[in-house]
Amino acid sequence: MKIKTNNYYLKNEWYIALSSEELKKNQVLSVKRFGMDIVFWRDSKNEVHAADARCPHRGANLGLGNVVNDCLQCPYHGFLFDGDGKALLIPSLGKSAKINPHYRAKSYRVKEFMNFIFIWYGEGEPYKKITWLDGIDESFSYLTMKAVWNVNYTRAIENQLDVSHLPFVHKTTIGRGGKTLVNGPVVELQNNAINVWVCNEVDTGQKPKKPDEIDKNGCTGRLQFIFPNYWQNIISNKLRIMAAFVPQDEYSTIIYIRLYQKFLKIPLLDGLFNRLMMYFNKIVLNQDKNVVESQYPKISDIRNRELLVYSDLPIILYRKYMYKNLEQNDF
Numbered sequence: 001m002k003i004k005t006n007n008y009y010l011k012n013e014w015y016i017a018l019s020s021e022e023l024k025k026n027q028v029l030s031v032k033r034f035g036m037d038i039v040f041w042r043d044s045k046n047e048v049h050a051a052d053a054r055c056p057h058r059g060a061n062l063g064l065g066n067v068v069n070d071c072l073q074c075p076y077h078g079f080l081f082d083g084d085g086k087a088l089l090i091p092s093l094g095k096s097a098k099i100n101p102h103y104r105a106k107s108y109r110v111k112e113f114m115n116f117i118f119i120w121y122g123e124g125e126p127y128k129k130i131t132w133l134d135g136i137d138e139s140f141s142y143l144t145m146k147a148v149w150n151v152n153y154t155r156a157i158e159n160q161l162d163v164s165h166l167p168f169v170h171k172t173t174i175g176r177g178g179k180t181l182v183n184g185p186v187v188e189l190q191n192n193a194i195n196v197w198v199c200n201e202v203d204t205g206q207k208p209k210k211p212d213e214i215d216k217n218g219c220t221g222r223l224q225f226i227f228p229n230y231w232q233n234i235i236s237n238k239l240r241i242m243a244a245f246v247p248q249d250e251y252s253t254i255i256y257i258r259l260y261q262k263f264l265k266i267p268l269l270d271g272l273f274n275r276l277m278m279y280f281n282k283i284v285l286n287q288d289k290n291v292v293e294s295q296y297p298k299i300s301d302i303r304n305r306e307l308l309v310y311s312d313l314p315i316i317l318y319r320k321y322m323y324k325n326l327e328q329n330d331f
Helices: 153-161 269-292 310-326
Strands: 013-019 028-033 036-042 048-052 066-068 071-073 087-089 110-113 116-121 141-149 181-190 193-201 221-226 230-236 239-249 252-261
Touching: 013 028, 013 036, 013 239, 048 110, 141 269, 153 221, 153 230, 153 239, 153 252, 153 269, 153 310, 181 310, 193 310, 252 269
Parallel strands: none
Antiparallel strands: 013 116, 028 036, 028 239, 036 048, 066 071, 110 116, 141 252, 181 193, 193 221, 221 230, 230 239, 239 252
16 A cells, blocks of 8 residues: 655644754755755844745755845845745846745745744644643753654654563663563553653563553653654653654654753763763664664554554554544645
């Protein structure tokens, strides 16, 4: 079964698209997102703008252009487009020319929040607010790592909702201890967030506990996923691992991993700790990458012929949500 991949992005949602430090002031940054070439730039007030990378005039790549008077300048004929995509200057017509409003580039609504750049994937003005991850605020210090996986973003997301793979994929790192038996898990969908309480243990012949038999307070951790594309592992009130799964195209995903911590605030030592932890996270992420890139089919779907088991409940819930909401897509 072939899935229409342009229907595999939830419509009318705020997606994390970039980490803020990637975009410098007066810089034009060209990237691929949702299979489309998009350019981002900052103006003199540090505000972020985004537009389709193809100039509507003659199709040149606006990513080769410059920021001029807070506008995006086409490298081919010098058209100037403002943050809304409107052409403010066509040099060949002269500075005094009245520009037809038809001359405009496709623009995208963007917001900068928590040192990420979000993009509105949809039509019209955004009518939703950005939902953020529980407990993470500006009091945390953080370090960001970026990786590229040759998978559809749905597979990358499901990997972080999978509570039974750790003793096998990560047996030398976070899966030490051989806790192969999965109690529950306890999974809740509230609005646009999936919360998963993890309560795994060593198998000594006991039966797994059912979700209603589990005390959440006794679980080893909680995973939280916010649709459409970001997640956190709540290790403690002062330590979090966060990830954003940014779709480049059908089979390519950028993963931003962030370590958030606020228990060590001594200058220099906090930076050293963050770097050491991030090095460990890179090892863990690479263990996942090798396995997830081997999965087939490459795109997750509720109709995939996979023999899921009870420990896959978070994945089942994710697929049901996606299937229900993707039906509303009309492009």
